[in-house]
Amino acid sequence: MGKIEPSPMRRLAGMRRLEGQRDRRELLATLAMGLALAAAPGIVLAGDGGDGGGDGGGGGGGGSSSGTAPGSVSGASVGSAASVSGLMGDQGERVIIIDVRPKGDFARGRLRGAINLQVRYSEVTRAYQFDKSLLGNDKSKPVVVYGANEKDAAAANAVRAVVAEGFTNVIWMRGGFAEWVAARMPTAVS
Numbered sequence: 001m002g003k004i005e006p007s008p009m010r011r012l013a014g015m016r017r018l019e020g021q022r023d024r025r026e027l028l029a030t031l032a033m034g035l036a037l038a039a040a041p042g043i044v045l046a047g048d049g050g051d052g053g054g055d056g057g058g059g060g061g062g063g064s065s066s067g068t069a070p071g072s073v074s075g076a077s078v079g080s081a082a083s084v085s086g087l088m089g090d091q092g093e094r095v096i097i098i099d100v101r102p103k104g105d106f107a108r109g110r111l112r113g114a115i116n117l118q119v120r121y122s123e124v125t126r127a128y129q130f131d132k133s134l135l136g137n138d139k140s141k142p143v144v145v146y147g148a149n150e151k152d153a154a155a156a157n158a159v160r161a162v163v164a165e166g167f168t169n170v171i172w173m174r175g176g177f178a179e180w181v182a183a184r185m186p187t188a189v190s
Helices: 008-039 081-088 103-108 153-164 176-182
Strands: 076-078 096-099 120-122 127-129 143-146 170-172
Touching: 076 153, 081 143, 081 170, 081 176, 127 153, 143 153, 143 176, 153 170
Parallel strands: 076 170, 096 143, 143 170
Antiparallel strands: 120 127
Protein backbone atom coordinates (compact mmCIF):
# COMPACT_ATOMS: atom_id res chain seq x y z
CA MET A 1 0.00 0.00 0.00
CA GLY A 2 1.36 3.47 -0.94
CA LYS A 3 2.12 6.32 1.40
CA ILE A 4 -0.77 8.74 1.90
CA GLU A 5 0.29 12.41 1.66
CA PRO A 6 -1.24 14.79 4.22
CA SER A 7 -3.71 17.30 2.89
CA PRO A 8 -2.48 20.86 2.26
CA MET A 9 -4.47 22.02 5.32
CA ARG A 10 -2.70 19.48 7.56
CA ARG A 11 0.70 20.53 6.18
CA LEU A 12 -0.17 24.18 6.87
CA ALA A 13 -1.24 23.32 10.43
CA GLY A 14 2.06 21.48 10.95
CA MET A 15 4.03 24.46 9.67
CA ARG A 16 2.16 26.79 12.02
CA ARG A 17 2.99 24.52 14.97
CA LEU A 18 6.69 24.68 14.02
CA GLU A 19 6.52 28.48 13.71
CA GLY A 20 4.93 28.68 17.16
CA GLN A 21 7.72 26.55 18.63
CA ARG A 22 10.35 28.78 16.96
CA ASP A 23 8.59 31.91 18.27
CA ARG A 24 8.61 30.48 21.81
CA ARG A 25 12.34 29.67 21.53
CA GLU A 26 13.06 33.21 20.30
CA LEU A 27 11.00 34.68 23.15
CA LEU A 28 12.89 32.60 25.72
CA ALA A 29 16.23 33.65 24.20
CA THR A 30 15.16 37.30 24.31
CA LEU A 31 14.08 36.98 27.94
CA ALA A 32 17.40 35.35 28.84
CA MET A 33 19.28 38.18 27.09
CA GLY A 34 17.18 40.73 28.97
CA LEU A 35 17.98 39.12 32.30
CA ALA A 36 21.69 39.06 31.45
CA LEU A 37 21.61 42.71 30.44
CA ALA A 38 19.71 43.70 33.57
CA ALA A 39 22.59 42.27 35.62
CA ALA A 40 25.25 44.01 33.50
CA PRO A 41 26.89 47.05 35.11
CA GLY A 42 26.43 50.37 33.33
CA ILE A 43 23.34 49.25 31.45
CA VAL A 44 20.10 51.09 32.03
CA LEU A 45 17.03 49.29 30.81
CA ALA A 46 13.74 51.04 30.18
CA GLY A 47 11.94 51.47 33.48
CA ASP A 48 15.13 51.16 35.57
CA GLY A 49 15.03 54.82 36.51
CA GLY A 50 17.76 55.94 34.12
CA ASP A 51 17.26 59.34 32.52
CA GLY A 52 18.51 58.19 29.12
CA GLY A 53 20.50 61.39 28.70
CA GLY A 54 24.15 62.00 27.95
CA ASP A 55 26.39 58.97 27.48
CA GLY A 56 24.59 56.93 30.13
CA GLY A 57 23.23 53.43 29.66
CA GLY A 58 20.99 52.24 26.91
CA GLY A 59 18.93 49.16 26.47
CA GLY A 60 19.52 45.80 24.91
CA GLY A 61 22.63 44.31 23.43
CA GLY A 62 21.48 43.48 19.94
CA GLY A 63 18.69 44.01 17.50
CA SER A 64 16.30 46.82 18.11
CA SER A 65 15.83 47.64 21.73
CA SER A 66 12.87 49.51 23.11
CA GLY A 67 15.04 51.01 25.86
CA THR A 68 15.74 54.70 25.99
CA ALA A 69 18.65 55.80 23.82
CA PRO A 70 20.85 58.67 25.04
CA GLY A 71 20.94 61.99 23.20
CA SER A 72 24.58 61.48 22.22
CA VAL A 73 27.49 59.08 22.61
CA SER A 74 30.98 60.22 23.52
CA GLY A 75 33.38 59.98 20.56
CA ALA A 76 30.65 60.06 17.90
CA SER A 77 28.66 62.75 16.16
CA VAL A 78 24.91 62.66 15.62
CA GLY A 79 23.83 62.96 11.99
CA SER A 80 20.51 63.38 10.21
CA ALA A 81 19.24 61.31 7.30
CA ALA A 82 20.07 64.22 4.96
CA SER A 83 23.66 64.52 6.21
CA VAL A 84 24.20 60.75 5.95
CA SER A 85 22.80 60.76 2.41
CA GLY A 86 25.36 63.41 1.48
CA LEU A 87 28.19 61.28 2.90
CA MET A 88 27.16 58.19 0.98
CA GLY A 89 27.84 59.46 -2.53
CA ASP A 90 26.34 57.73 -5.53
CA GLN A 91 27.21 54.18 -4.53
CA GLY A 92 27.78 54.41 -0.77
CA GLU A 93 31.44 53.47 -1.22
CA ARG A 94 32.71 56.42 0.81
CA VAL A 95 31.24 55.25 4.10
CA ILE A 96 30.66 52.08 6.15
CA ILE A 97 26.97 51.79 7.02
CA ILE A 98 25.91 49.62 9.95
CA ASP A 99 22.30 48.59 10.55
CA VAL A 100 21.77 47.07 14.00
CA ARG A 101 18.11 46.12 13.55
CA PRO A 102 17.04 42.46 13.61
CA LYS A 103 17.85 40.49 10.45
CA GLY A 104 14.20 40.32 9.36
CA ASP A 105 13.81 44.11 9.50
CA PHE A 106 17.13 44.50 7.67
CA ALA A 107 15.93 42.17 4.89
CA ARG A 108 12.68 44.13 4.46
CA GLY A 109 14.46 47.45 3.98
CA ARG A 110 17.75 49.22 4.73
CA LEU A 111 20.10 51.92 3.54
CA ARG A 112 21.88 51.05 0.30
CA GLY A 113 25.20 49.36 1.08
CA ALA A 114 24.39 48.74 4.75
CA ILE A 115 25.69 45.69 6.60
CA ASN A 116 23.67 44.05 9.35
CA LEU A 117 25.74 43.98 12.51
CA GLN A 118 24.56 42.33 15.70
CA VAL A 119 26.21 43.79 18.80
CA ARG A 120 26.07 41.80 22.04
CA TYR A 121 27.17 42.57 25.58
CA SER A 122 29.73 40.11 26.97
CA GLU A 123 29.70 39.41 30.69
CA VAL A 124 33.26 38.06 30.36
CA THR A 125 34.83 41.18 28.83
CA ARG A 126 32.18 43.57 30.14
CA ALA A 127 32.08 45.22 26.73
CA TYR A 128 29.94 45.22 23.61
CA GLN A 129 31.20 42.78 20.98
CA PHE A 130 30.61 42.34 17.26
CA ASP A 131 32.28 40.90 14.16
CA LYS A 132 35.04 43.48 13.73
CA SER A 133 36.12 42.07 10.36
CA LEU A 134 33.00 43.60 8.79
CA LEU A 135 34.38 47.11 9.35
CA GLY A 136 37.77 46.78 7.68
CA ASN A 137 41.05 48.30 8.86
CA ASP A 138 40.70 51.98 7.89
CA LYS A 139 39.83 53.51 11.27
CA SER A 140 39.45 56.99 9.73
CA LYS A 141 36.75 55.96 7.22
CA PRO A 142 33.32 57.33 8.19
CA VAL A 143 31.14 54.75 9.94
CA VAL A 144 27.39 55.42 10.08
CA VAL A 145 25.37 53.46 12.65
CA TYR A 146 21.59 53.35 12.77
CA GLY A 147 18.80 51.35 14.36
CA ALA A 148 15.03 51.39 14.06
CA ASN A 149 14.35 54.89 15.41
CA GLU A 150 15.48 57.51 17.92
CA LYS A 151 14.56 55.24 20.85
CA ASP A 152 16.72 52.32 19.65
CA ALA A 153 19.28 51.89 22.44
CA ALA A 154 20.94 49.02 20.54
CA ALA A 155 22.22 51.60 18.03
CA ALA A 156 23.78 53.65 20.85
CA ASN A 157 25.46 50.50 22.17
CA ALA A 158 26.82 49.73 18.69
CA VAL A 159 28.16 53.29 18.40
CA ARG A 160 29.96 52.82 21.73
CA ALA A 161 31.46 49.53 20.51
CA VAL A 162 32.69 51.03 17.21
CA VAL A 163 34.21 54.04 19.01
CA ALA A 164 35.89 51.66 21.49
CA GLU A 165 37.51 49.86 18.52
CA GLY A 166 39.31 53.09 17.62
CA PHE A 167 37.19 54.36 14.74
CA THR A 168 37.54 58.14 14.69
CA ASN A 169 34.75 59.24 12.37
CA VAL A 170 31.61 57.60 13.79
CA ILE A 171 28.23 59.10 12.91
CA TRP A 172 25.11 57.98 14.74
CA MET A 173 21.99 58.49 12.64
CA ARG A 174 19.97 58.76 15.81
CA GLY A 175 16.59 58.99 14.02
CA GLY A 176 17.29 55.56 12.57
CA PHE A 177 15.62 53.87 9.64
CA ALA A 178 12.33 55.57 10.54
CA GLU A 179 13.89 58.99 9.88
CA TRP A 180 15.44 57.73 6.62
CA VAL A 181 12.06 56.49 5.34
CA ALA A 182 10.26 59.64 6.53
CA ALA A 183 12.75 61.73 4.54
CA ARG A 184 11.88 59.60 1.47
CA MET A 185 15.47 58.47 0.97
CA PRO A 186 16.17 55.43 -1.25
CA THR A 187 16.20 52.01 0.39
CA ALA A 188 17.38 48.54 -0.58
CA VAL A 189 15.73 45.17 0.14
CA SER A 190 16.92 41.56 0.11
